[in-house]
Amino acid sequence: MLDQEIIGKLKTILGSDYVSDAAEELFIYSRDQGVQDPHMPDCVVMPGSAPEVQEIIRLAMQKKIPVVPMGGGLLLSGLTVPLKGGIVLDMKRMNRIIEINERSHYAVVEAGTSQGMLDAYLRKHHPGLKHSLPDAPPSATIAGNIAIHGSGHLSQSEGGFHSEMVTGLEVVLPTGELVKFGSCSTVPAWFSRAPLPDLVGLFLGWNGTTGVITKVGIKLYPRPSLHDVMVFMTEDIDLAPMIISRIINTEVAEDINYALAPKPDYLNGFQMTVINVTANSEAEIKMKKQIIRDALHDFYETKEAGFMPVPPNMKAGFLEAPQKALSKFADVRKGGGFEYVGAIMPIEKIPEACRAGMEITARNRITYSLGARIIGRGHCAMFFFAYPFNRVDREEVERVKKALEDTNKTALQLGGIPWKAEVQGQQLILKQMEPETYRVMKKIRDVLDPAGIMNPGNWEVG
């Protein structure tokens, strides 16, 4: 519990409206939507500017109070749950869109800007441009998503993880300095991380242990006016890598997702490869779809697989962005929850991952949705093992926890790496990581955060 003098100082920095140590805020910020155990913060604060973040961090450093930065709070793996108490820094008041560069195709936004608000802003003011939307709800933040190496609907066609689309960062270091990284550190524009030494990576994938991101530059991409979807079905799991590679190699698909689930019943046993295609004319979209059909011709000629006619309501769901389907998945068990391991892995591992996922869920007596988003032009996949649960069924929650543990281990055994892993998953990763790599990570963290205040408990050997 923080003493009232510190709460008072925080209120002096932010105003009393944006500092709370009330039981209600402590309860909500002590947990996320997943199955990780709650940990109470001592207070929750909501800065409105980078200088305010600096003041909070300086105070926390001086008093050695843990600080946990938080964006949308939708991680499910407890990365913004304050394992050691302290201050949760909810960044969502900082949600200004600062710049859109129409010619150099980038946006600069404050860290709390939501995916939905940037998308709406672009649609209104720059209708020819878009950013890569994750499958998260629209309230997810841009900065939170890039910080966890998120991916989205342009990850296949436009360059990989969202962290790879970052053109620059502004960060408050754990010692309180406000620092820019990328071209914005040298010239007044946020177009690129090159050709400078690339320090942006010091804040991506670190789970908030190296600083607080306050501004992000991200790449924008053309927004074609037409959008369509094709769904390729097969019953043979082993065909998946080949099918996916063929589609990737056409270079005309915008987004490629692969999925299988036991429900609805009529789709049980089938795998769907969902292919999004965009274009600026009917002729172009027709041509792209034909190229994809041609690439998969021999599969449907031999009746091994085929395109599914997509009814209008299903198509509307596929074309929706962001998609409500993921949130609806939380209601599969009528219980307001799901968990998942998103494992980044080579594409050829997809069949093994599917089998392992089905085996793990059968063993733990839970249901599932399995699938993958293709990242880059076939450079890897974000394979998801998603398990819905009923929040009030404690026994089921425990089974899902066990399934997560099994899945993390399996993902690593398969040659993948769990994405935005919870603390236990992080420890499994660190156990397998080369010791020298971990030593460098630790050295960097010790230099950046000498007081050890930033999201303690994360990326630490247990």
Added chain:
Amino acid sequence: MMEKGLVDILHRCFRCGWCKLPTNYHDINCPAYLRYRFESFSAGGRMWLIKAWLDGEIKTSERLAQVLFSCATCMNCVEACAIPHIKDHLVDIFIAARQDMVETGIIPPSVRDYFKAMNTNGNPYKMPRADRKKWAEGLNIPAYTGQEYLLYIGDEASYDDLGIKMSRSIAHLLNEAGISFGALFEDEQGDGNEVHALGELGLFAELAHQNISDWNRRGIRKIITISPHAYHAIKNEYVKHGSTFDVYHYTQVIGTAILQLPKRREYPSRVTYHDPCYLGRWNRVYLQPRSILNSIKGLTLVEMDRSMQNSLCCGGGGGNSFTDILGTGPDLAGRSRVREALSTGAKIIAVACPQCYRMLDDAVKAENAQEQIRVMEITEIMNLALP
């Protein structure tokens, strides 16, 4: 006690945050979350806190009361929620939780004062019932004696100066259109919509029964309301207490009677229309107010980014225009709405609700924007365009 059907779905909220934004994601669209920004004040946070409260994980407190009573019952969460089987019940749950809190006796002082005024004076302004006739002074408005419609004025349009401007303007236009109507003046009493929204369902039932019985006794069959809040209460809540009236918001009646009105002259103006939540999201009346405005020659109607089902509440719903739980500051929904209206280049914010009128008029002053924009009720604009 919250009914079992609602308790049973509390845990199904995933707290995914769709409820914070409109369906086009333009900006935060939940007045309580916009004002306070803590997750606890979003609809999802409120769901989780109500569950924790009913499970005994958190105690009754002033802060919890603030979380519960800051909801503007604007229905944005219902519109935007991703989970089909719970979305329709979100606001029902919030009202039921308020009811539970009312029963504990721990409620914010301003809510307590509101109930007290309603109990003692029959209106939140603590004004005598006799003053209910003042709105019509100088107008030739007949008392209800069997005309086609009862014009139900309601508390705000009887006592609040902006509300009175509105009721006078509407009554004038109904007269111009040749609509057969009468009013009850000092025989009228509050409809109780805010009493209901604030969770005092006992008092609401009493008001509903009294009104239904009085109106039945007078032979009233058709009712025109000034306020969308009254429209909602009488149309959708009174039926649960046995009423069978045909209920219309005035924009529906005037929208249909436009052709009966005298030929209008031009009124060149740039206007944006603010959808009242209780007319829009609650009752899906979006087009009639716009048709009235579009019937005015020279008037250019411009839409805000958040309009129709995505409209931002003025912040006055759910009793907030009386209880003021949302307080002050630039993040008040009304002020955000005025800034949004200014961004359209409009010179007039057209309203169709006396609560929106008051909230937005105050917000224009708080934004110091009186030189750039003003708030007008739809028929006030119509009346300016009449010869």
